[in-house]
Amino acid sequence: VDALKIVAEGVEKLRSPQRGMLLITHYQRILHYIKPTYVHVMIDGKIVKSGGPELGEKLEQEGYDWIKKEADAEAVPMNA
Structure with missing residues (x-):
């Protein structure tokens, strides 16, 4: 199981119009999962x-x- 994908899925579950998020990463690949x-x-x-x-x-x-x-x-x- 891809750890970045698991993290991305967790972040996406928290995403909403009422919530701002800041993602700092050195892993460009995570942007395949988080837009x-x-x-x-x-x-x-x-x-x-x-x-x-x-x-x-x-x-x-x-x-x-x-x-x-x-x-x-x-x-x-x-x-x-």
Whole structure:
């Protein structure tokens, strides 16, 4: 039995319009079972990218390198 699937089923049972949830994970695969409303990516404790469920799908297909490059580019001062 897949432990991530069991956790996801428990989370889905608790989901309701009256309840907000925050799921923090390093396991992209859990998003096969839990469909998020929003996806936020954190690097070094800062949110560097936000989007909808499509962001989670893109991360699974392309990995995180493109976000790291994007975050590094934004961190460089323009007058440097």
